[in-house]
Amino acid sequence: MSDTSSTQFKQSLGLLDATMLVSGAMIGSGIFIVSADMARMLGSTGWLLVAWLLTGVVTVAAALSYGELAGMMPKAGGQYIYIQRSFGPLTSFVYGWTVFTVIQTGTIAAVAVAFTKYSAVFLPKLNLQDANNVLVSLGPVNVYWGTLYAIACIILLTYVNTRGVNAGKLIQNIFTSTKLVALFGLILIGIGYGLQSGVLQQNLDNAWEASRTSKETGTVTMISGMALLTALGVAMIGSLFSSDAWNNVTFIASEIKDPKKNIPRSLFLGTLIVTVLYVLANIAYLCILPLKGTATGTDVMAQGIQFAEYPTDRVATAAMSVIFGGSSAGIMAVLIMISTFGCINGLILAGARLYYAMAQDGLFLKQASTLNTKAVPAKALWVQCVWASLLCLSGSYNQLLNYCTFGSLLFYMVTIAGIFVLRRREPNADRPYKAVGYPFVPLFYITVTLGICLILLSDANTRFDTGMGLLIVALGVPVYYFTKRKSA
Numbered sequence: 001m002s003d004t005s006s007t008q009f010k011q012s013l014g015l016l017d018a019t020m021l022v023s024g025a026m027i028g029s030g031i032f033i034v035s036a037d038m039a040r041m042l043g044s045t046g047w048l049l050v051a052w053l054l055t056g057v058v059t060v061a062a063a064l065s066y067g068e069l070a071g072m073m074p075k076a077g078g079q080y081i082y083i084q085r086s087f088g089p090l091t092s093f094v095y096g097w098t099v100f101t102v103i104q105t106g107t108i109a110a111v112a113v114a115f116t117k118y119s120a121v122f123l124p125k126l127n128l129q130d131a132n133n134v135l136v137s138l139g140p141v142n143v144y145w146g147t148l149y150a151i152a153c154i155i156l157l158t159y160v161n162t163r164g165v166n167a168g169k170l171i172q173n174i175f176t177s178t179k180l181v182a183l184f185g186l187i188l189i190g191i192g193y194g195l196q197s198g199v200l201q202q203n204l205d206n207a208w209e210a211s212r213t214s215k216e217t218g219t220v221t222m223i224s225g226m227a228l229l230t231a232l233g234v235a236m237i238g239s240l241f242s243s244d245a246w247n248n249v250t251f252i253a254s255e256i257k258d259p260k261k262n263i264p265r266s267l268f269l270g271t272l273i274v275t276v277l278y279v280l281a282n283i284a285y286l287c288i289l290p291l292k293g294t295a296t297g298t299d300v301m302a303q304g305i306q307f308a309e310y311p312t313d314r315v316a317t318a319a320m321s322v323i324f325g326g327s328s329a330g331i332m333a334v335l336i337m338i339s340t341f342g343c344i345n346g347l348i349l350a351g352a353r354l355y356y357a358m359a360q361d362g363l364f365l366k367q368a369s370t371l372n373t374k375a376v377p378a379k380a381l382w383v384q385c386v387w388a389s390l391l392c393l394s395g396s397y398n399q400l401l402n403y404c405t406f407g408s409l410l411f412y413m414v415t416i417a418g419i420f421v422l423r424r425r426e427p428n429a430d431r432p433y434k435a436v437g438y439p440f441v442p443l444f445y446i447t448v449t450l451g452i453c454l455i456l457l458s459d460a461n462t463r464f465d466t467g468m469g470l471l472i473v474a475l476g477v478p479v480y481y482f483t484k485r486k487s488a
Contacts, residue, residue, distance in 0.1 A: 009254040022270025024176030025346035030242025036313035043211030055239040056275030067264025071433035074259030077357025078250025086418030097476035109391040112150040115340040121333035164374035175342025194287020233455030248350035352380040
């Protein structure tokens with residue numbers, strides 16, 4: 001039987017499925033870790049919560065804005081299609097290039113390695129920090145048993161998703177619902193326990209007195225004014241990365257029932273649910289652990305949120321150890337394994353649809369433009385699998401993701417700017433859903449994100465990574481013209 005016997009996608013996903021994909025792709029391991037680094041940058045309970053709240057508001061604002069474009073263009077490829085219609089094929093290709101080379105595949109690799117690290121709590125042979133677990137050395141690259149485990153996870157979930165969208169949907173719904181319930185349960189336990197301890201009140205004393213603490217030396221520098229604004233922008237990189245991937249639902253628009261209504265709704269519901277959980281999770285941490293601490297602290301209370309489980313920054317594990325004692329590591333490892341496994345599945349499921357759309361335009365491998373007998377782009381899924389696996393082997397995924405934080409924010413701004421372009425160019429186009437609060441909400445997102453990008457360009461600690469990110473994006477331009485010439 002021919003692998004290309006199915007010529008169109010099947011609309012198999014409802015509103016619940018789409019919402020599960022939004023929230024499931026967003027929640028990985030970041031919420032359990034990044035608050036430590038943010039606490040070191042801000043040194044303030046008030047400003048830490050502001051960073052998370054602002055991240056949530058910005059993310060929901062972007063989701064509300066994307067809803068208009070999703071309603072207008074309910075096609076496979078999502079954001080790639082929106083950018084193409086607004087700004088042409090070159091800009092959309094550069095976006096797709098960046099997604100494939102780094103953003104999507106790099107995130108898949110990074111989350112798969114996070115899944116491996118927490119699996120190592122139960123299977124020490126998977127520990128990626130133990131030199132005894134090196135299987136083979138390839139020059140400067142060490143291949144661990146854990147590396148193969150991460151790759152095996154990517155291969156397994158890729159295979160499952162080649163069996164049809166319903167197979168991927170089943171995994172997504174099971175793991176996302178499980179982690180949402182578990183995370184909410186831990187929040188209730190943490191806040192309930194912590195409110196009786198008096199730690200929250202201690203953290204609220206001088207809540208707006210900001211400072212920056214060096215992880216290497218422990219030196220504390222008081223900050224205010226422009227220095228505080230810069231610290232807030234840099235700190236939000238962690239929270240924004242933890243809240244990313246909400247746009248993945250747009251990639252699978254052709255497989256969602258009534259996409260003109262359900263994609264905008266799922267974007268809003270998914271981002272809102274995750275925003276509430278993330279803010280509550282940080283309140284739970286502040287109810288249990290003091291914000292400030294030292295790397296040399298003898299227990300989690302002395303280390304505080306700033307140096308939780310130093311040097312791993314495992315804030316959630318440190319907080320739960322206060323309540324559950326020695327069993328906390330196992331409890332949190334299971335939760336994060338569930339969280340990361342579901343996140344990987346969502347990223348794999350959605351990403352391949354974007355490459356399929358690019359291939360349909362002759363801007364990606366030709367083989368990726370076909371669907372298999374299960375009506376999914378199996379070859380695009382396997383190409384994505386190979387590249388993500390190579391990034392796992394190279395160990396370069398984290399650095400690449402640091403480079404492309406700027407690029408990711410840049411394309412979010414470009415996409416939302418497309419709303420203004422299309423409103424002017426195509427005023428009579430069918431818009432089943434119009435961006436809430438237009439033009440103020442889209443402008444709010446663009447303004448805040450532009451401010452963060454300018455901070456990343458100006459701050460000495462992020463300038464190099466930002467420059468490298470711009471270089472990766474820029475490389476997409478000559479690749480586009482080479483691809484077009486080869487296609488012609």
